[in-house]
Amino acid sequence: MQDSTGIYVVGRIDDSTWQVSKLDPDTLNPIESKTFAAGGLGYGFAVDGTFFFGDSSGSEHIGTAFDFATGVKTTVDVNIAIPGDDLITNVVYDSAADNLYLTNTGIDEISVVHNVSDVLFV
Numbered sequence: 001m002q003d004s005t006g007i008y009v010v011g012r013i014d015d016s017t018w019q020v021s022k023l024d025p026d027t028l029n030p031i032e033s034k035t036f037a038a039g040g041l042g043y044g045f046a047v048d049g050t051f052f053f054g055d056s057s058g059s060e061h062i063g064t065a066f067d068f069a070t071g072v073k074t075t076v077d078v079n080i081a082i083p084g085d086d087l088i089t090n091v092v093y094d095s096a097a098d099n100l101y102l103t104n105t106g107i108d109e110i111s112v113v114h115n116v117s118d119v120l121f122v
Helices: 116-120
Strands: 006-014 017-023 030-037 044-047 050-054 061-067 072-079 090-094 099-104 109-113
Touching: 044 090, 044 116, 072 116
Parallel strands: none
Antiparallel strands: 006 017, 017 030, 044 050, 050 061, 061 072, 090 099, 099 109
C-alpha cells in the first residue's frame, strides 16, 4: 500500500496478529514495523498513515483502523456501498485526489467515493 506518508506492506503473522511495515522507497527494505491484534480482515487501504480494513474481502463495512504513527488500532464504523450485488472485489485509494475506487466485478462496475478523508475522519 502507498499513501502520502510512504510505502507499506501489510501481512498476517498468525491467527490473531497483523504487521504493517514501512518500506524504504529506494531499496524497498523494511525500515519500521508495527503489529496489532485482529482476527480476519479483508481489503485494506491507507490514508495519511492510517490503515483501514474491510471486515472481509467483499464486505461493504470498514470496521478496523490502525494508525501507524501511534501503533493504535481502533474500531470504526464506515459503510461504503456500490451499485449492483454489492460485492467489493478491489479497493484503491488515490491520495492526490482523495478518492477511493471500488470495483464490483459481479457487474463490472467501478464506483468512486470522493473526499474519503472527510468520510473516514469525521
